[in-house]
Amino acid sequence: MTNQSNDSRNFDPEKVVAEKLNGYAALFGCIALIGAYATTGQIIPGFV
Numbered sequence: 001m002t003n004q005s006n007d008s009r010n011f012d013p014e015k016v017v018a019e020k021l022n023g024y025a026a027l028f029g030c031i032a033l034i035g036a037y038a039t040t041g042q043i044i045p046g047f048v
Contacts, residue, residue, distance in 0.1 A: 036045055 033043065037043055
């Protein structure tokens with residue numbers, strides 16, 4: 001059995017960019033949800 005060191009972190013740069021974009025999209029969605037609720041009083045405008 002080999003011991004793997006936790007110090008050797010190899011991050012794929014493309015995955016880091018993808019995760020950042022995913023975070024920005026989620027944040028934008030939350031801001032849009034708050035804006036829709038503030039203007040219409042509904043979480044999903046058009047539904048009951």
